[in-house]
Amino acid sequence: MAEKLMFMITHGLDHPEHATIPFVMAVAALASDVEAVIGLQADGVEIAVKGRADSVAAEGFPPLSKLMNDYKELGGKILICGPCVKSRQIDPETQLVENAEVVAAARFVVELTSATNALSY
């Protein structure tokens, strides 16, 4: 079975480290030939809004926007909680970064159960 890691992020602008570290891990995973999927729920969906990650930088780490760009260039995908997007009045058609996909619970279940390991931040 191919190795796959899933990272669930539930923090965004409120907690830069919790938003940043999973992208560090996911980038390292993809660079190591391990599949990586990032899932955003609750306040975590904020960082997938275009431009919003530009202001997020955790000390000791690259800026979040750079990490998100590295992740995209390595083919990483971001799954975003549909109800969380809707409740924050985020327009999924125009406001989200291009490698984002709005999904619901069943898709998260499929991704999580097919992962070798899953981590929640």
Place this chain on the structure above:
Amino acid sequence: MCAMDVAELGTLTAAEVIDARGAACPGPLLEARKGMGKVAIGDVIEVWSSDPVTKTDIGAWAGKVGHEFLGVIEDDGYDRVFIRRGK
């Protein structure tokens, strides 16, 4: 575990030297990955990093993806990390 000591590493000529000084994790790792794509199997790349965790991180990465971590020379404020392309 390093495959070569410092004296042996000093005799190597890297096919690609990557200056990743100033970059934080995972920057040096990504630069190493990019650099490895530019050299032939069996060639050596040398990554310069001022991040002290790079030497262990690249060692772990190399073992994971099938390259050979050769060792590290500590220079003035940065590490010179040597890896041989294995695949």
